[in-house]
Amino acid sequence: MPVSWIYNITDASGGGMSASDMENNAQLFIDYFTGYMTAEAMAGILGNMQHESYLNPAQCQIGSGTSTSSSSGGGLIQWTPRSAFVRWCVDRGRSWYDGYYQLYRIRCEGEGRDGCSGYWLKSSKYGYYYSWSEFCQLTDYEEACKAYLYERERAGVAALSTRLEYAENWYNFIQAGQPIPTPSPTPDPPEPRPYEDNMIMYGGIRDLMRRGIITNGKL
Numbered sequence: 001m002p003v004s005w006i007y008n009i010t011d012a013s014g015g016g017m018s019a020s021d022m023e024n025n026a027q028l029f030i031d032y033f034t035g036y037m038t039a040e041a042m043a044g045i046l047g048n049m050q051h052e053s054y055l056n057p058a059q060c061q062i063g064s065g066t067s068t069s070s071s072s073g074g075g076l077i078q079w080t081p082r083s084a085f086v087r088w089c090v091d092r093g094r095s096w097y098d099g100y101y102q103l104y105r106i107r108c109e110g111e112g113r114d115g116c117s118g119y120w121l122k123s124s125k126y127g128y129y130y131s132w133s134e135f136c137q138l139t140d141y142e143e144a145c146k147a148y149l150y151e152r153e154r155a156g157v158a159a160l161s162t163r164l165e166y167a168e169n170w171y172n173f174i175q176a177g178q179p180i181p182t183p184s185p186t187p188d189p190p191e192p193r194p195y196e197d198n199m200i201m202y203g204g205i206r207d208l209m210r211r212g213i214i215t216n217g218k219l
Contacts, residue, residue: 142164
């Protein structure tokens with residue numbers, strides 16, 4: 001059983017993570033959320049997470065450097081800007097690459113607490129209206145993968161088919177302990193955030209208005 005997170009502070013494609021490294025971190029994720037959400041919901045998040053960071057909690061956006069003051073993404077779900085996420089962690093006495101604390105952050109975003117309100121948002125643009133509590137009880141990993149993409153990630157490039165493939169692998173891993181496919185030496189990197197997003201905190205009013213998720217500052 002895994003006892004600690006495997007991480008590499010890097011902005012390189014692949015994050016230095018092997019299949020066994022990702023499985024180690026995924027098991028810690030599963031242990032944390034078991035009893036809180038369904039296997040399908042966990043697989044949906046893990047599918048997004050693998051695409052965003054290779055499950056490396058210290059992954060920095062590809063080619064962005066590793067500075068904690070960067071306006072690019074960082075962490076398991078590529079919080080953007082990294083600098084604001086780092087500040088949130090430091091203010092609470094934690095390292096930004098602490099995998100357990102990132103899981104706490106994900107939960108806080110869903111529950112809207114500890115300075116994390118406004119990150120889980122129902123999206124009329126994509127037709128997804130799940131509350132966080134409804135998401136946590138989903139029984140279809142594909143639906144959960146799409147819901148987390150549209151209601152939380154709001155990625156500049158969806159790469160949905162890739163996320164769904166990863167979610168299926170993680171669902172099989174959770175349900176039957178099947179190992180995930182070994183990644184290629186240079187797996188496809190997460191798409192960089194659009195340039196104009198680099199200076200806008202994802203989930204902020206300007207970001208959501210630009211994406212057409214809200215109008216006039218209102219949902």
